[in-house]
Amino acid sequence: MSRASRSAPISCLLLAALALFAVPAHAEEDVPYWVSLRADEANMRVGPSESYPIEWVYQRVGLPMKVVRKLSGWRLVEDPDGTRGWIVSRFLTLERSAIVLGDEPVAIRAEPGAGAKLLWRAEPGVTGSLGDCKAGFCRFSVEDKSGWVAEKALWGTGEP
Template sequence: MARGQIKSWVMRSGICAAIVAATALFSLSSATADQPAHFMSVRMDGVEGRQGPGADQRVAWLYQRAGLPVMVLAEREGWKRVRDPDGDEVWMRSEDLEARRTVYVREQATLRRTARANGQVVAYLMPGVIGAVTRCDGDWRRVAVGGRIGWVQNASLWGGECAGLDQATRP
């Protein structure tokens, strides 16, 4: 093969590679753009968060808290791209997540019997506590933690968005 032919072939290969990469990027974005972000929770202790969607991707984090809420940002072939309460984004296998809604207490919060600032105190929640969430009432979330059920102001929580909450489910 002459030198000019090799250069031409390399340029065509580069163009083909660019087309393939663009197609892959388009299919990834279309596969992930179908659903708005929503919350799920980590199914069990020891779930791996990987840098990309695949078992061959490097493990970035090992999640040791079953029930930890995560925000699902994208989905691709049995994998979900998630954001954790610290803001880190990783890919997890879909089977390692469950639809059960939980919240993460970001700052000390008061669990109250009613959804009012003057409601009777049920418990004080420390940062890092995880609880099941089932209902919304304005800026308040109905949360179950350690056998106690009450209302917490959403400003103290991560994962307390109302969209997708199953009102029929009770903790």
């Protein structure tokens, strides 16, 4: 048996082993994506297990976050301030939300357009449910109030 024919089975076994342990190309295609906090209190940790220290404690249901990585039951998320850390996936929901950005209150209008009737104003930091977006405006609901806000005034819209 020649050296080449002896190494062929070993090469095939190595390739097969690599194929078993390699992450498929499509496995990360579903990230990033938007989520919202579903819990009254959620710990952000520096790593994906309860043995890692808590970096931040969130106490804001509906806060939008961006999932940038998945590992078992954990999600590496980014919050509106750009802070990243790991949160248990059961504390997150796929229900879309957004948060008002900036330093000044933003206009919430009756229709999607800068000239539409002003309904109310939302202060920076207000979170709400996010609806459809069109023509640079998004449907935004806070408690029992709803209207349209300029998409650029919100974090949590568009493609993550």
